[in-house]
Amino acid sequence: MRSRGLAIALASVVLSVVIQTTVFAPDSVRLFGTAPNLVLLVVVVCARWLDPEPALFLGFTAGLLVDLLGSAPLGLWAMSLTVVAYLTLQVRGRVADGPLVVGIGILGLTFVGQFLFVVLGTLFGLQTITDPQLVQNLLLPSIYNVILAPAVFWVLARLLRPQQRVWST
Amino acid sequence: MLSSGRRFDRTTALFLSLLAASFIFATFDVRAQGEGAGGIMRDGAQQLFAPAQKAAEFAVAPVVGFVDGISNIAGLRAENERLQAEVNSLEQQLRETAALERRVAELEAISGLEAPEELAAVTARIFSAGPGTFDQIRYIDKGKADGVLVGNAVIDEHGLVGRVDRVTENNARVRLITDPLVAVGVRVESTNETGVVTGRGGGALRLEMFQATQPVREGDVVVTDGSRFPPGIVVGFISETADVVVGFALRTAVEPAVPLSEVDFVKVVVGWSPLDAGIEEPGGLIEPPPFVDPTTERR
Numbered sequence: 001m002r003s004r005g006l007a008i009a010l011a012s013v014v015l016s017v018v019i020q021t022t023v024f025a026p027d028s029v030r031l032f033g034t035a036p037n038l039v040l041l042v043v044v045v046c047a048r049w050l051d052p053e054p055a056l057f058l059g060f061t062a063g064l065l066v067d068l069l070g071s072a073p074l075g076l077w078a079m080s081l082t083v084v085a086y087l088t089l090q091v092r093g094r095v096a097d098g099p100l101v102v103g104i105g106i107l108g109l110t111f112v113g114q115f116l117f118v119v120l121g122t123l124f125g126l127q128t129i130t131d132p133q134l135v136q137n138l139l140l141p142s143i144y145n146v147i148l149a150p151a152v153f154w155v156l157a158r159l160l161r162p163q164q165r166v167w168s169t
Numbered sequence: 170m171l172s173s174g175r176r177f178d179r180t181t182a183l184f185l186s187l188l189a190a191s192f193i194f195a196t197f198d199v200r201a202q203g204e205g206a207g208g209i210m211r212d213g214a215q216q217l218f219a220p221a222q223k224a225a226e227f228a229v230a231p232v233v234g235f236v237d238g239i240s241n242i243a244g245l246r247a248e249n250e251r252l253q254a255e256v257n258s259l260e261q262q263l264r265e266t267a268a269l270e271r272r273v274a275e276l277e278a279i280s281g282l283e284a285p286e287e288l289a290a291v292t293a294r295i296f297s298a299g300p301g302t303f304d305q306i307r308y309i310d311k312g313k314a315d316g317v318l319v320g321n322a323v324i325d326e327h328g329l330v331g332r333v334d335r336v337t338e339n340n341a342r343v344r345l346i347t348d349p350l351v352a353v354g355v356r357v358e359s360t361n362e363t364g365v366v367t368g369r370g371g372g373a374l375r376l377e378m379f380q381a382t383q384p385v386r387e388g389d390v391v392v393t394d395g396s397r398f399p400p401g402i403v404v405g406f407i408s409e410t411a412d413v414v415v416g417f418a419l420r421t422a423v424e425p426a427v428p429l430s431e432v433d434f435v436k437v438v439v440g441w442s443p444l445d446a447g448i449e450e451p452g453g454l455i456e457p458p459p460f461v462d463p464t465t466e467r468r
Contacts, residue, residue, distance in 0.1 A: 017300055018218065021308075022225040025298035033371075033430060037302060052180040060187045064194075068214035070299040071306045071344065074207045075194030082187045089180065114302060121303065124199055127349035128303050131370030137302050 006054040008159045009046040013062040016042040021069060034137055036144035039066055040113050043081050044106055045152050047088035049160045059085025076120045084113040103146045110142040212337050219340050222297040288399055289440030291315050295433060303370060305348035311437060312339040322438040328403035328426035329353065329393060330435050345429055346404065347371055354396035355404050359389045366391065366404055366423055373408055373422040381419040384412040391423050399441045
C-alpha cells in the first residue's frame with residue numbers, strides 16, 4: 001500500500017507538471033496573468049495522507065522536476081517543496097480537520113512555498129524579489145490553489161484513500 | 170507520526186538531508202552555469218516531457234481557445250457598442266471560430282514576417298512554458314535538427330521575444346526578454362544613443378543608458394543595437410519620459426513591444442550570431458587607415 005500510494009502520488013505530480021506547463025501556461029488559462037501552483041497543491045494534498053518519508057521524498061522529487069523544466073538553478077524548488085511537505089506533515093496531526101482549516105492551510109502553505117522560492121531565488125542571483133508583480137504572483141496562486149483544492153482533494157482522496165471520506169485524517 | 174519521538178527524528182533527519190542535497194544541487198548548478206550534469210538532466214527532462222506536453226497542449230487548445238475567444242468577444246463588444254446590431258448575427262459564429270481564427274491569423278502574420286535584413290529564420294510554435302510562477306521561459310517545437318542554436322534571437326511580428334538558451338534535437342528553450350538574466354543591447358531610435366535593457370521578471374523592462382546626452386520621451390522606439398541580437402529589431406517603447414542628469418545614468422522603463430503572454434508562433438533567427446556583429450561593425454577592431462606614400466601623392 002505504501003509503495004502504491006507513493007507511485008500514485010508521483011504519477012499525480014508528473015501529471016500536474018504537464019498541466020502546469022500547458023493548461024496553465026501564460027497563453028492559456030490564466031486569470032489576472034497568474035495561474036494556480038498545481039504542483040505545490042498536489043504535494044500538499046499527497047503529503048496529508050502519505051507516510052512522512054514518502055511525503056518528503058515526493059516534495060523533493062516534485063521540486064526537482066519543476067527545477068528541471070524551469071529556469072531556476074536546480075534545487076531551489078526542490079528545497080521549497082520539501083519544506084512545504086515537511087510543514088504539511090507538522091500541521092496535519094495538530095489542527096482540527098475541516099474544509100475551512102484545510103483551505104487556510106493550503107493558502108498559507110502555497111504562500112510560504114512560493115515566498116521561500118523568492119527568497120532562495122534572490123540569494124542564488126535570480127532577482128525574483130525585483131519582480132514588479134511580486135505580490136500578485138505570491139497572493140493569486142495561493143487563492144487559486146484554495147479554489148482548486150476541493151477538486152484535487154476529491155480526486156486524490158479516491159486514489160490514495162479509497163475507503164475513507166475526503167476530509168478524514 | 171508525532172507520538173513517536175524516534176519516528177519524528179527519522180523524518181527530521183530525512184528532511185534535513187533533502188534540504189542539504191537541494192542546496193548542493195543548487196550550488197553546483199550555479200557554478201556550472203546550467204551546464205554539466207544539471208544541463209544534461211534538464212535536456213533529458215525536456216525531451217522526456219515534450220511529447221506529453223505537446224499532446225496536452227493539442228488536447229486542451231480548443232477549450233482554451235474557446236474561453237479565450239469568448240473573452241475576446243466580450244472585450245470587443247464593450248469597445249464597439251455602436252456596432253452591436255451588426256455583430257449580433259455573427260456572434261454565434263465568432264464564438265465557435267474565434268480561437269481558430271486567432272491562431273490562423275497569428276500564423277499568417279508570422280509567416281509573412283520578414284526576418285531583419287533577410288536573415289534565415291525558422292518558424293516555431295510555443296508548446297509549453299516553465300512550471301514555476303516566476304519562470305520567464307517558453308519551449309518551442311524546433312531544435313538542433315532545424316538549425317536552432319543557443320543564442321539565436323527569437324522574434325514575432327511585433328518584435329523581440331527572447332533568445333534561445335537551451336537546445337535539444339527537436340525542441341528549444343527560449344528565455345524571454347522579461348527574464349532578469351537577459352540583457353539586450355539597444356538603441357533609442359529618436360536619439361540614436363545606446364543602452365542596455367534588462368528584464369524585471371514581468372511587466373516593463375528597465376533601460377539604462379550610461380552615456381546618454383539627450384532625454385528620451387514616452388513612446389520612443391527602442392531597437393536592438395546589433396551587439397547580441399541582430400540590429401534593428403523592435404524591443405519596446407519608452408513608457409516614462411526621462412531627462413539626462415550629468416553624472417548619472419539615464420534610467421527609465423520600456424514596455425515590451427511583444428505581448429508576451431499571448432505569443433503562440435515565433436521565428437528563430439538562425440542566420441545571425443553575435444559573432445557576426447564583430448564582422449559587420451568594426452567596433453572591436455579598428456582598421457588602420459590605408460598607407461599613402463606622400464611622394465606618390467604629390468605627383
